[in-house]
Amino acid sequence: MKGQPDLVLVGEIGAAQGLKGEVRLRSYTADPADIAAYGPLRDEAGTKSIEITRVRVTPKALIAAIKGVTTREAAEALNRTRLYIARSALPEAAADEWYVADLIGLTAVSPDGAALGTVTAVHNFGAGDIVEIEPSGDGPSLLVAFTDDTVPEIDIAAGRLILIPPEETEASEEGDDGNM
Structure with missing residues (x-):
């Protein structure tokens, strides 16, 4: 708030x-x-x-x-x-759970450590959580499904989460089964 x-x-x-x-x-x-x-x-x-x-x-x-x-x-x-x-x-969250309030403001970084933006919101329209990232540079906000594949690591103490953008997730999945 x-x-x-x-x-x-x-x-x-x-x-x-x-x-x-x-x-x-x-x-x-x-x-x-x-x-x-x-x-x-x-x-x-x-x-x-x-x-x-x-x-x-x-x-x-x-x-x-x-x-x-x-x-x-x-x-x-x-x-x-x-x-x-x-x-x-509020009670402490379990090891694999987070309060939305704790996620807001985290820096989203790529797996190689490059800053992608800041978490501004977590939405749920009924089909699962979606994390909203305001980019570091210009451009529209990025909306990404909040799953283990797209957000494999969250470090509240360090103030960051690792984000694998959807294009990279889709490319790795396509490469896994040999189909395009």
Whole structure:
């Protein structure tokens, strides 16, 4: 989050659900219902504390009750509120896992060490993660599937990741089976 890099986006409040103040909730946690386990969350400005008191998973959505929100009108006022938590409150990631917040700002380098750009975002449109690289020079951002083939190494402590651009990945795959 701009201005407060120690905060991590964990969810977003959606539309009101029903008449008693419940909301639809988009959770970015591994288990969507776990968003309520982190305790009070903050809005993007850091001015509002939001405490999820109850969640229920339905086939179509995660529904949440928010402390102090008891009417549909109050729930509607929270629509599109992004929910953040302090990075220090999150558990350590497993050895082969990373928080998106930890990847943003890493330098992307080629296997031979040449700087390619900086990680500016990680997107997921439903078919897997895509890492966005802002190039070191001029040109458009590079969008690359975030896989072991295209990003074989990540070193958070060194502030870099190795990126094999798609053209190189495709060329090596074509060379492997002898077909073009």
